[in-house]
Amino acid sequence: xxxxxxxxxFGDFGGRFVPETLMTLLVDLEKExxxxxxxxxxRKEFRFYLSNFAGRPTALYxxxxxxxxxxxxxxxxxxxxxxxxxxxxxxxTLGQIILARRMKKTRIIAETGAGQHGVATATVCALFGxxxxxxxxxxxxxxxxxNVVRMRLMGAEVIPVQSxxxxxxxxxxxxxxxxxxxxxxxxxxxxSVAGPHPYPLMxxxxxxxxxxxxxxxxxxxxxxxxxxxxxxxxxxxNAMGLFHAFYGDKKVKMxxxxxxGHGLSTKAHSAAIARGCPGVLHxxxxxxxxxxxxxxxxxxxxxxxxxxxxxxxEHYFYSKTGRAEYVxxxxxxxxxxxxxxxxxxxxxxxxxxAHAIAYLPKLAxxxxxxxxxxxxxxxxxxxDMGTIKEFI
Ligand SMILES: *Cc1c(COP(=O)(O)O)cnc(C)c1O
Numbered sequence: 600x601x602x603x604x605x606x607x608x609f610g611d612f613g614g615r616f617v618p619e620t621l622m623t624l625l626v627d628l629e630k631e632x633x634x635x636x637x638x639x640x641x642r643k644e645f646r647f648y649l650s651n652f653a654g655r656p657t658a659l660y661x662x663x664x665x666x667x668x669x670x671x672x673x674x675x676x677x678x679x680x681x682x683x684x685x686x687x688x689x690x691x692t693l694g695q696i697i698l699a700r701r702m703k704k705t706r707i708i709a710e711t712g713a714g715q716h717g718v719a720t721a722t723v724c725a726l727f728g729x730x731x732x733x734x735x736x737x738x739x740x741x742x743x744x745x746n747v748v749r750m751r752l753m754g755a756e757v758i759p760v761q762s763x764x765x766x767x768x769x770x771x772x773x774x775x776x777x778x779x780x781x782x783x784x785x786x787x788x789x790x791s792v793a794g795p796h797p798y799p800l801m802x803x804x805x806x807x808x809x810x811x812x813x814x815x816x817x818x819x820x821x822x823x824x825x826x827x828x829x830x831x832x833x834x835x836x837n838a839m840g841l842f843h844a845f846y847g848d849k850k851v852k853m854x855x856x857x858x859x860g861h862g863l864s865t866k867a868h869s870a871a872i873a874r875g876c877p878g879v880l881h882x883x884x885x886x887x888x889x890x891x892x893x894x895x896x897x898x899x900x901x902x903x904x905x906x907x908x909x910x911x912x913e914h915y916f917y918s919k920t921g922r923a924e925y926v927x928x929x930x931x932x933x934x935x936x937x938x939x940x941x942x943x944x945x946x947x948x949x950x951x952x953a954h955a956i957a958y959l960p961k962l963a964x965x966x967x968x969x970x971x972x973x974x975x976x977x978x979x980x981x982x983d984m985g986t987i988k989e990f991i
Pocket of ligand 1 (some may be wrong): 790831832834836852905927949978
């Protein structure tokens with residue numbers, strides 16, 4: 600059976616938990632999305648920008664010195680860090696803006712926490728000359744000043760949100776309010792495999808180019824399928840982008856790495872699958888970090904892009920059905936991950952991706968015999984040098 604079902608459910612998760620006014624909008628969006636995916640001209644345009652603007656296909660790189668150090672693992676890196684803007688997020692924003700143009704929308708809105716999705720959205724809006732409004736918690740506007748400069752340079756209007764905790768979830772509420780008010784001309788670009796149906800499906804499909812390429816590239820190099828897939832999980836789009844193409848390959852094991860922040864025994868982490876429970880955020884049901892009254896907790900990770908209190912519903916479904924396993928790596932571990940990859944391969948990873956790198960030594964000790972791994976290197980570390988400098 601293919602997931603999600605026609606109501607957007609991945610088993611017990613996903614769905615559409617939104618006010619009435621948004622329901623018709625989401626139904627329309629889903630219709631347009633399904634029509635577009637069947638239209639060769641949409642696919643052709645998407646492919647054109649993925650290769651000519653973003654720089655696809657990305658390399659599948661055999662990390663030889665890293666593998667030698669791990670002994671039991673032969674590691675291939677899927678180099679999403681080489682894409683324009685330095686991370687996988689551009690795959691999704693390109694797909695969504697091409698869809699928005701088909702739907703004759705002239706105004707794009709997005710919410711952003713650390714600013715990376717805001718930058719990826721501002722980038723494609725500048726590319727197509729569409730008006731771009733980005734909601735960002737006032738707290739985050741201060742913390743992520745450089746990304747605010749990037750967005751404004753590319754012509755986006757960044758609106759600091761002063762309500763609540765002045766962070767991501769408040770920005771999400773504000774973006775939804777804007778959408779309800781300006782439905783006629785506005786398209787809402789969501790940045791991960793989260794949000795109400797059809798977003799988790801749509802974002803997965805736009806990101807699944809990662810796994811499709813990697814599968815082809817790996818088969819060509821190794822003449823077989825990999826034993827393991829490994830990726831960090833914030834909302835879960837780079838991980839799902841890699842995993843999805845291998846869903847039916849039952850022998851391929853999948854491991855998602857959540858951020859343990861200061862540790863899973865503290866309150867300062869972002870491990871929604873490991874420590875959350877079912878709840879509704881952002882219009883869909885999934886694992887969520889919440890207090891006893893169901894109030895959403897503030898997540899923490901040294902990696903700004905993993906700092907999200909929820910997770911995409913399909914991951915929770917994979918976790919509950921055992922199709923994938925989810926583990927967690929803390930802040931200190933991620934810094935160690937940055938060191939390992941930088942020193943062995945000459946590649947400085949994003950702090951998010953470094954969580955996956957940091958899990959490799961543990962995986963290496965777990966396996967019997969020699970195993971192959973594809974690790975999604977979701978982004979490059981340039982944006983994190985300030986944070987890394989404080990640690991070392
Ligand atoms: C945003 C981001 C992530 C986390 O988002 P997912 O939807 O979980 O992929 C991971 N890596 C990088 C480099 C990011 O920018």
